[in-house]
Amino acid sequence: MTIGVYSSRPDEREFIEKFSNVYETGIKMIHEDPVLETVEQAAGCDCISIITNTFITAEMLDRYKKLGVRFISTRTVGFEHIDVEHAKQIGIGVGNVTYTPDSVAEFAVMLMLMVLRNTKPIEARRAGQDYALTMVRGRLLSDMTVGIMGTGRIGVRVAEQLAGFGCRILAADSCRNEALSEIVQYVEPEILYRDSDIVTLHMPSNKENFHVIDSRVFEQMKTGAVLINTARGELVDTKALIEALESGKLGGAGLDVIEGDRLIYYRDLKCEIVPHHEMAILNFLPNVVITPHMAFYTDHSVSDMVENSIRSCAEYMKSNKFKF
Ligand code: COI
Numbered sequence: 001m002t003i004g005v006y007s008s009r010p011d012e013r014e015f016i017e018k019f020s021n022v023y024e025t026g027i028k029m030i031h032e033d034p035v036l037e038t039v040e041q042a043a044g045c046d047c048i049s050i051i052t053n054t055f056i057t058a059e060m061l062d063r064y065k066k067l068g069v070r071f072i073s074t075r076t077v078g079f080e081h082i083d084v085e086h087a088k089q090i091g092i093g094v095g096n097v098t099y100t101p102d103s104v105a106e107f108a109v110m111l112m113l114m115v116l117r118n119t120k121p122i123e124a125r126r127a128g129q130d131y132a133l134t135m136v137r138g139r140l141l142s143d144m145t146v147g148i149m150g151t152g153r154i155g156v157r158v159a160e161q162l163a164g165f166g167c168r169i170l171a172a173d174s175c176r177n178e179a180l181s182e183i184v185q186y187v188e189p190e191i192l193y194r195d196s197d198i199v200t201l202h203m204p205s206n207k208e209n210f211h212v213i214d215s216r217v218f219e220q221m222k223t224g225a226v227l228i229n230t231a232r233g234e235l236v237d238t239k240a241l242i243e244a245l246e247s248g249k250l251g252g253a254g255l256d257v258i259e260g261d262r263l264i265y266y267r268d269l270k271c272e273i274v275p276h277h278e279m280a281i282l283n284f285l286p287n288v289v290i291t292p293h294m295a296f297y298t299d300h301s302v303s304d305m306v307e308n309s310i311r312s313c314a315e316y317m318k319s320n321k322f323k324f
Helices: 010-022 036-042 058-067 084-090 102-116 119-127 153-165 189-195 215-220 238-246 277-284 299-319
Strands: 002-006 026-030 047-050 071-074 093-095 145-149 168-172 198-201 225-229 250-255 288-290
Touching: 002 036, 010 026, 010 299, 026 036, 036 058, 047 299, 058 084, 071 299, 084 093, 093 299, 102 119, 102 153, 102 198, 102 225, 102 250, 102 288, 102 299, 119 288, 145 153, 145 189, 153 168, 168 189, 189 215, 215 238, 238 250, 238 277, 277 288
Parallel strands: 002 026, 002 047, 047 071, 071 093, 145 168, 145 198, 198 225, 225 250, 250 288
Antiparallel strands: none
16 A cells, blocks of 8 residues: 655654554655645555645545545644545545644643743843843743633643643643543633633634634633643634733633744745734734644654554555544
8 A cells, every 4th residue: 555645744754654664654745735636646556645745635645535535644643634524535544643742731831931031032132132120020830720621632631731830720621531530620611711720722714713812811811820732723812812911801822823934934934024913913922822733743743744644545455444
């Protein structure tokens, strides 16, 4: 069997070689992104492996089907960039991967600390030799109540890591994880928004939770609270976020993702005009730390992502099923 691997980065290639040997699969490297124009490059492939930078549309899926592609694996947790419904209708299997939740969980905790300890203004001022203590006094994470929205694999690790700091931890999820009962108090989202000093998002992006954090939620939050988003930009109404930050209702934000970041992040746009007004505003706010969707990016995760993508293709070809 052969897997067509789209959009691989140089740092993924040692793992592609390693795990294609382990799972005895052929590999066809397709150095471009999967778009309508590059579908035909998957000729001869039984499966394709992709990432999130382009949308796999119904038209593309029809063409992959004609080429004989049976399974599409995204080397990511999120799969909202694939028309899964259409794939199901035409009988193409779709699978995502899991990877160590610690990469994103540790990054979320790092963003909390960076916002609470004012690292952005400290660094900007240090660069200009302003070493004064004015306006950079921080807050202790251990003094905070942290509200975790979503206690899947990543949310659980955030809770466990925060427990080490001694925070009070609230969580909201329609599916409660009893294993967390010693360290987390489950509450309704309204209570979480009302009582948390930090709200951190760990849910998938889907139609139901598009802009789940909107002006109504910012209204309910504590004045001076901090929002952390390492999940998906679409969970937050960005205009409402900017209003809440500019009015002082929100005390800061740590954003590894922003709505509309898909066509911007992972590209070198130095000296170019980036078409994203909200991102430009957020970039300039001293209490907003922005990172370009890199929370996942550790050596451990990259190995997991490649291994699980190749493994799922190999398993699908054996059993015609996707199981994780
Ligand atoms: C995911 O795995 O869903 C991520 O967010 C990381 C990815 C975009 C590389």
